[in-house]
Amino acid sequence: MAAAAARCLLVGRALLSPLVPRLDNSRNPAPSPLPSVSASSLFDSSCFPSCKNFTYSRIYAAPLRCLLSDINESNPGQDFALLLEVEGVVADIFRLGNRQAFNTAFQKLGLDCANWTEPIYTDLMRKAAGDEKRMLILFFNRIGWPASLPTNEKEIFMKNILQEKKKALEDFATSSSLTLRPGVGNFIDDALHEGVPVVLLIAYSKYGEKACRSIIGKLGQERLQKVKVVGKEEVKNSLYGQLVLGKGVSSSLDELLAKEVRKAASMEKQRIAHDVASILKLSVDIDTSSSESFEDIIATLRAGAEYACLPIQNCVLIAGSQPGVYGSERVGMPCVVMRSGSTARAEFRSAKAVMDAFGGADLTVAKLLNKKWY
Numbered sequence: 404m405a406a407a408a409a410r411c412l413l414v415g416r417a418l419l420s421p422l423v424p425r426l427d428n429s430r431n432p433a434p435s436p437l438p439s440v441s442a443s444s445l446f447d448s449s450c451f452p453s454c455k456n457f458t459y460s461r462i463y464a465a466p467l468r469c470l471l472s473d474i475n476e477s478n479p480g481q482d483f484a485l486l487l488e489v490e491g492v493v494a495d496i497f498r499l500g501n502r503q504a505f506n507t508a509f510q511k512l513g514l515d516c517a518n519w520t521e522p523i524y525t526d527l528m529r530k531a532a533g534d535e536k537r538m539l540i541l542f543f544n545r546i547g548w549p550a551s552l553p554t555n556e557k558e559i560f561m562k563n564i565l566q567e568k569k570k571a572l573e574d575f576a577t578s579s580s581l582t583l584r585p586g587v588g589n590f591i592d593d594a595l596h597e598g599v600p601v602v603l604l605i606a607y608s609k610y611g612e613k614a615c616r617s618i619i620g621k622l623g624q625e626r627l628q629k630v631k632v633v634g635k636e637e638v639k640n641s642l643y644g645q646l647v648l649g650k651g652v653s654s655s656l657d658e659l660l661a662k663e664v665r666k667a668a669s670m671e672k673q674r675i676a677h678d679v680a681s682i683l684k685l686s687v688d689i690d691t692s693s694s695e696s697f698e699d700i701i702a703t704l705r706a707g708a709e710y711a712c713l714p715i716q717n718c719v720l721i722a723g724s725q726p727g728v729y730g731s732e733r734v735g736m737p738c739v740v741m742r743s744g745s746t747a748r749a750e751f752r753s754a755k756a757v758m759d760a761f762g763g764a765d766l767t768v769a770k771l772l773n774k775k776w777y
Contacts, residue, residue: 501572722741
């Protein structure tokens, strides 16, 4: 236990140390393309009732704690920890619920003319490169826009659909219909069996902590008693949260300057990316999260390492989102990407590996231990 306490102390010292060098930029193999479906077969006028008759209406604080109180000094797993995002990793919300969420939104808005089957959704995703607004434009251009909808209100019309779709997806995240990714329970069991601390990160979840807690509840109480869940409260009570994010702790001039530089660089990166995409007529995946959101990710990753009682570089993040990958790169934490419905076409050059599933030929604890990326 003395050695374990020493490791916790080292974690605290590491919080204010310089960032480690960037991870290698090896290119990951591109994911296989989505199946192509003939548009003519999807948009046969007999498949849908006309939309033309639709009438549109506007409608300070706790001490640092170790994850495991009975760490075995002889267990090799204690020098390695796993941090897992929930959305996209524990459960693939987007792949399982996005199409259904669109159909729910259509129903709530009285759009009986619209119902996306799997082939239609897949074809629209391919043609619009995942841009949901563009998907709606392509669809209604084919079957017809509501006759009572003024041309200058198409933007509001699509915004209402996307808002309803977002609500439906959030409801799906908390429902019993959402299932866990196959093999994720066995993956966590294998890690715990090897003495590897497991931390579930929910503090920067897109759909909120309520949805994430509902999802991880499907893992079962026996597993949840053996892992650590890091939400906003745990981040606040972490050493990093108290020293850097805590109220009454003023940032140095260097820290303030660094924050402004990061914000300016992020804005310039987005401007250049949009300009290039416009010239090449490409759809690009751009990180549009605010600097405050990015700080939440950084704080959550550092807090996760604290609760695992290990330095940042001894933890591996299993990420299902681009922001999580960016955050792990910033703090120097090795990252493995688990592809999901929202990241199937994205590239992750800074990730150590990109996987499609748990177990078998894909991601296993044994492979992580053998790679010794940490």
